[in-house]
Amino acid sequence: MRKFRKLLGSVYYYLFVALVVAFFGLPLLWLILAPFNSRSYLAVEIPANPTLDNFRAVFQNKFAMHALTQSNLILAVWTMFGITLISTLTAYALSRARIPGRNYMTYSLMLFSSVVTGTAAMVPVFLIISRMGLIDSYLGVILVIIGGNLPAAIFIMRDFVDGIPRSYEESAVVSGASPFQVFLDVALPLVRPGMMVIAVWAFVNAWGAFLIPFVLLRSPNKLPASTAIYSFYTEAGTPNIKLVSAYALLYTLPVVVFYLFINWKYGFRFFGGIKR
Amino acid sequence: MEQRRPILSLKTGLVFLLPAFVFVLLFLIVPFVWIIIISFTNQSLTGVTALHPQFVGLGNYLDLFNFSTWMTRGNFGSSLFITMEFVIGSALIGQVLLGLALAVAFYHRKGTLREFVNTLVILAWIIPDVVVAFSWGAFLNRDYGTLNAILNAIGLGRPDWQLQYSLFAIIIFNTWRGTAFSMLLFSSALATIPPSYMETAEVLGATFWQKLRDILLPLLRGNIITDMILITLWTFNTFSPFLLTGGGPSYKTEVISIFTYRVAFKFFQFGEGGAIAVVTMAINFVLVMVYLFILRRQAVYS
Numbered sequence: 001m002r003k004f005r006k007l008l009g010s011v012y013y014y015l016f017v018a019l020v021v022a023f024f025g026l027p028l029l030w031l032i033l034a035p036f037n038s039r040s041y042l043a044v045e046i047p048a049n050p051t052l053d054n055f056r057a058v059f060q061n062k063f064a065m066h067a068l069t070q071s072n073l074i075l076a077v078w079t080m081f082g083i084t085l086i087s088t089l090t091a092y093a094l095s096r097a098r099i100p101g102r103n104y105m106t107y108s109l110m111l112f113s114s115v116v117t118g119t120a121a122m123v124p125v126f127l128i129i130s131r132m133g134l135i136d137s138y139l140g141v142i143l144v145i146i147g148g149n150l151p152a153a154i155f156i157m158r159d160f161v162d163g164i165p166r167s168y169e170e171s172a173v174v175s176g177a178s179p180f181q182v183f184l185d186v187a188l189p190l191v192r193p194g195m196m197v198i199a200v201w202a203f204v205n206a207w208g209a210f211l212i213p214f215v216l217l218r219s220p221n222k223l224p225a226s227t228a229i230y231s232f233y234t235e236a237g238t239p240n241i242k243l244v245s246a247y248a249l250l251y252t253l254p255v256v257v258f259y260l261f262i263n264w265k266y267g268f269r270f271f272g273g274i275k276r
Numbered sequence: 277m278e279q280r281r282p283i284l285s286l287k288t289g290l291v292f293l294l295p296a297f298v299f300v301l302l303f304l305i306v307p308f309v310w311i312i313i314i315s316f317t318n319q320s321l322t323g324v325t326a327l328h329p330q331f332v333g334l335g336n337y338l339d340l341f342n343f344s345t346w347m348t349r350g351n352f353g354s355s356l357f358i359t360m361e362f363v364i365g366s367a368l369i370g371q372v373l374l375g376l377a378l379a380v381a382f383y384h385r386k387g388t389l390r391e392f393v394n395t396l397v398i399l400a401w402i403i404p405d406v407v408v409a410f411s412w413g414a415f416l417n418r419d420y421g422t423l424n425a426i427l428n429a430i431g432l433g434r435p436d437w438q439l440q441y442s443l444f445a446i447i448i449f450n451t452w453r454g455t456a457f458s459m460l461l462f463s464s465a466l467a468t469i470p471p472s473y474m475e476t477a478e479v480l481g482a483t484f485w486q487k488l489r490d491i492l493l494p495l496l497r498g499n500i501i502t503d504m505i506l507i508t509l510w511t512f513n514t515f516s517p518f519l520l521t522g523g524g525p526s527y528k529t530e531v532i533s534i535f536t537y538r539v540a541f542k543f544f545q546f547g548e549g550g551a552i553a554v555v556t557m558a559i560n561f562v563l564v565m566v567y568l569f570i571l572r573r574q575a576v577y578s
Contacts, residue, residue, distance in 0.1 A: 099291020
């Protein structure tokens with residue numbers, strides 16, 4: 001009976017896994033195959049004559065390549081550093097200094113930022129950035145993305161920092177290290193896996209951002225790939241499927257590689273189950 | 277534990293908080309207050325009302341709640357109703373439930389299969405919005421899409437997802453897109469449960485469902501509520517369906533974020549856009565309160 005139940009459990013498990021793999025994998029098949037196809041096709045098919053011509057054509061589009069190699073890189077890298085450093089510093093302070101209401105603060109800040117967000121916050125954010133004279137500047141976009149994602153980063157980071165032992169820092173304090181030294185030399189190496197999770201997540205958010213750059217940027221040579229991809233549309237407004245798919249794959253590759261690298265090196269996971 | 281000397285003094289701690297404080301003030305608190313003010317004016321992007329907006333009282337709100345038209349497609353009430361269906365379908369039934377199922381299925385399992393599935397689910401989460409929209413556009417295409425190819429092969433025909441079942445399509449799409457966060461959250465929560473709990477249950481001969489009901493779910497209660505709150509809010513405010521459907525056909529997928537966008541940034545009626553945003557935020561706050569109330573009540577019972 002017990003053996004039978006175990007067998008049945010395995011059957012359910014593999015059935016579930018198969019369904020999940022199909023559900024999450026099938027929508028991506030087109031993205032992997034279409035860029036190498038010599039004919040323009042929306043169906044998933046193994047290309048009869050695989051080709052790199054589509055990529056060659058994409059490289060010819062200076063505007064779109066500039067978006068990918070310049071705008072995207074600038075936006076994503078600065079946002080990543082900003083969010084990772086500030087959220088680590090903040091989470092560390094909330095964990096190690098006895099700031100009144102700190103637990104309540106992390107949670108309510110997170111909820112507040114999830115409410116004041118997206119298109120609802122876009123109008124005042126647009127007006128603030130205008131008043132700061134930062135419309136059509138990378139800095140404006142970077143600041144807004146950092147501001148919008150910081151509370152969630154602090155929330156996730158807090159669990160990581162709470163999870164590391166305090167004894168190392170305590171002995172460093174006893175031997176006379178300054179608070180900043182303790183943070184940089186003792187605590188940072190210990191929370192590095194957490195910082196890497198935040199870094200990937202921040203990079204991904206800035207790399208894929210659509211609405212914020214679309215609303216805040218004006219000059220074509222500053223637009224990121226999320227808007228530049230529409231330059232592969234014909235004048236009639238229909239997409240050139242071969243080129244769109246090739247560009248989409250190029251656009252996707254950096255985040256996938258970055259994630260796989262971090263996952264392999266540190267393991268991409270949350271810590272402690274996001275306490276309340 | 278708390279009796280120990282803190283590693284950072286209160287003063288240093290506050291210094292460390294300064295950068296975050298500036299960002300929160302500038303990009304959360306100021307926009308929050310400002311949007312409320314804007315919602316009582318006729319502020320627009322261009323023209324006289326751009327520089328000198330006038331106070332219009334409750335005008336923008338009265339326009340939104342004009343009950344003769346508000347449930348007509350493309351109006352506020354209709355958009356709220358669509359958003360509600362979208363949130364229940366893709367946030368609660370979709371992401372939270374599927375994320376929980378994935379975390380439980382892989383609980384205490386290691387190896388390549390788990391890694392592979394995890395990576396696949398996380399890929400769906402990290403690929404840029406625009407790319408995902410194109411890929412899903414191809415996937416759902418009526419004549420050539422992979423989905424209909426499969427459905428057709430098993431005799432279910434070729435439904436037109438983008439025209440006829442568009443709301444269902446964005447619900448499935450958003451489930452696919454966001455499940456990774458819930459999976460990661462529940463996986464890390466499960467990892468904190470002492471193995472001895474499950475071993476004891478095993479020895480006592482508990483079935484999978486008994487272990488789930490009596491051990492895992494009660495221990496995860498707080499995490500489930502936290503996840504439900506976050507996913508509900510994020511789904512409520514997500515703009516991604518716009519890239520797949522543009523809110524159409526004929527406003528059928530115009531969730532509240534797309535509605536706000538249309539009013540505020542297509543017609544540049546900032547005042548009215550602000551009023552929509554304020555009502556949306558109020559609904560969000562009420563939802564959070566309801567969840568937290570449920571959490572507290574359950575805590576009392578157990």
